[in-house]
Amino acid sequence: MKRHSLLALALPLLSVLLVGACSSSSNSNASEQSELACANNAGTWELFLEVDDSDCNGFGKQLKQVFVVEQQQCELSIDSGVTGDINGQQITWSVPSVRIDGGELSYASATAEVLDGKITGSYLWEWSNSAYYCSGSTTVKGRILPEQEAASAELGEFDLTPPHPLLSPAENSTAHTFTVMAKQAEQVYLAGEMSDWRPDVFQMNANGDGSWSITLYLAPGAWQYKFVIDGNWIADENNERAVDDSRGGFNSVLVIGEESPLLSANPEIAHGEVVDARFASSALNKASPYAVYLPPNYHASEQRYPLVVLLHGYGSNYLQWLVDGKVQHLMDNLIAKQAIKPFILLMPSGEQSYYTGEYEQLIMQELLPSIREQYRIKPGAQNSAISGVSMGGAGAFYLAHKYPEQFGLSVPLSGYFDMSIYRDFTWQNFTMQPTLYLYCGEDDHTSFQTNQRLVEQLENHKVEFTYTTAEGGHTWRYWNGISAHFLSQISAFFHP
Numbered sequence: 001m002k003r004h005s006l007l008a009l010a011l012p013l014l015s016v017l018l019v020g021a022c023s024s025s026s027n028s029n030a031s032e033q034s035e036l037a038c039a040n041n042a043g044t045w046e047l048f049l050e051v052d053d054s055d056c057n058g059f060g061k062q063l064k065q066v067f068v069v070e071q072q073q074c075e076l077s078i079d080s081g082v083t084g085d086i087n088g089q090q091i092t093w094s095v096p097s098v099r100i101d102g103g104e105l106s107y108a109s110a111t112a113e114v115l116d117g118k119i120t121g122s123y124l125w126e127w128s129n130s131a132y133y134c135s136g137s138t139t140v141k142g143r144i145l146p147e148q149e150a151a152s153a154e155l156g157e158f159d160l161t162p163p164h165p166l167l168s169p170a171e172n173s174t175a176h177t178f179t180v181m182a183k184q185a186e187q188v189y190l191a192g193e194m195s196d197w198r199p200d201v202f203q204m205n206a207n208g209d210g211s212w213s214i215t216l217y218l219a220p221g222a223w224q225y226k227f228v229i230d231g232n233w234i235a236d237e238n239n240e241r242a243v244d245d246s247r248g249g250f251n252s253v254l255v256i257g258e259e260s261p262l263l264s265a266n267p268e269i270a271h272g273e274v275v276d277a278r279f280a281s282s283a284l285n286k287a288s289p290y291a292v293y294l295p296p297n298y299h300a301s302e303q304r305y306p307l308v309v310l311l312h313g314y315g316s317n318y319l320q321w322l323v324d325g326k327v328q329h330l331m332d333n334l335i336a337k338q339a340i341k342p343f344i345l346l347m348p349s350g351e352q353s354y355y356t357g358e359y360e361q362l363i364m365q366e367l368l369p370s371i372r373e374q375y376r377i378k379p380g381a382q383n384s385a386i387s388g389v390s391m392g393g394a395g396a397f398y399l400a401h402k403y404p405e406q407f408g409l410s411v412p413l414s415g416y417f418d419m420s421i422y423r424d425f426t427w428q429n430f431t432m433q434p435t436l437y438l439y440c441g442e443d444d445h446t447s448f449q450t451n452q453r454l455v456e457q458l459e460n461h462k463v464e465f466t467y468t469t470a471e472g473g474h475t476w477r478y479w480n481g482i483s484a485h486f487l488s489q490i491s492a493f494f495h496p
Contacts, residue, residue: 039086043144044145045144045145046145063161091121092110108126112140173218182212189201189204189228190214191226192223193223193224193473193477194218196443222255224252226251246316272293281366283366289349290367305342305343307344307385308385309363311347312389324476334484341494363399364399364403385411388412390415394421415440417451445473468485
């Protein structure tokens with residue numbers, strides 16, 4: 001399951017910034033400056049760089065670069081054709097915008113300062129496409145190497161980012177070696193919930209016989225993963241345990257120790273019923289699938305129940321909460337333990353709509369009224385809640401805000417809050433009547449920064465809400481880990 005991430009722009013970005021701008025040009029005529037006014041900055045430069053790309057959903061990068069700088073009067077140049085102007089101790093690079101990762105990367109500033117052979121600098125940059133904007137910075141410290149060191153220095157770029165913690169033993173972890181046969185491959189990575197689905201975190205090692213391997217130290221529970229072989233995402237053919245990846249393929253699943261019993265069917269307790277159905281939608285002009293979870297003993301009583309709408313993520317489908325979320329087992333087990341009181345779940349299809357347009361009409365004007373007629377559901381917003389993951393989390397926030405008469409509670413899980421997607425949404429005079437609980441993993445490279453920005457906006461508008469963060473990424477491992485908590489919160493809302 002591949003997750004798009006703007007972190008992918010970091011390395012191309014650095015290849016531009018680390019050398020001061022790969023296609024920069026002088027802003028002034030060096031011949032007009034006094035040669036005596038410019039100190040000699042020629043030589044071999046050794047730079048250490050800290051990249052802050054958190055606003056672009058990255059996790060930072062630490063690098064070292066060593067390269068040769070030549071100087072003529074007040075103009076510096078590098079063998080790649082880079083030039084920069086010297087004004088006293090200040091060096092200014094002029095950096096044109098470039099196309100990276102489907103968007104445009106531009107630079108607000110790129111400067112360096114050299115004093116007694118020591119170098120400091122900073123680069124401020126922005127990235128945007130038609131739907132998304134982010135910015136970041138790179139700070140630089142370094143020196144001009146003495147001649148003796150320069151003569152033996154290795155030129156190039158070196159990654160100094162600390163090794164991932166899963167590469168080292170830790171308390172309550174188990175070593176597991178992943179192996180794949182890929183004889184013709186040039187580069188192989190392990191990607192999955194252990195990397196927050198980033199494709200370039202865990203590079204596997206070639207073993208000489210055509211196989212590749214890597215050992216990670218993993219905590220107990222289930223881990224979904226794939227191999228990325230020369231850019232192609234491949235399930236582990238030697239692992240029979242897999243789940244649908246919602247893209248016509250499968251994610252392999254490794255279970256370390258035992259999975260939480262809450263996520264497994266218990267034959268000793270009463271089970272609810274899952275109804276898989278289709279709704280003939282006028283808004284879509286076609287039938288749209290959906291699923292309903294009915295609590296145990298629904299048909300044996302005349303009781304009415306609260307309703308929770310669960311929205312799936314981008315690129316997935318209405319079965320995501322059943323296949324990956326295992327919400328039917330969670331509900332059965334939590335009800336049996338009396339940790340929650342029963343309620344009905346509706347899981348509609350949203351395709352890739354962000355729950356706007358035709359799919360908003362489907363859910364709000366067609367499907368919800370039909371479900372309320374078909375099943376015994378308590379009336380009133382105080383008996384209805386909406387939740388979802390990723391795109392579904394953003395949809396749960398948007399729909400609860402737009403239809404406060406329908407939902408009394410909104411529980412976005414790792415919502416991807418690019419509110420520009422919602423054309424009729426505005427922060428002007430914003431209010432949020434439904435109760436709002438936000439959840440997001442602190443290691444979530446997809447949604448954490450958008451949650452932080454949403455929290456700032458909510459605070460600015462004096463909206464009351466609860467925001468819960470914990471270790472975890474944009475993965476079902478994280479969402480499964482918090483499911484019992486957020487379902488209990490929903491039950492407590494229905495039964496204060």
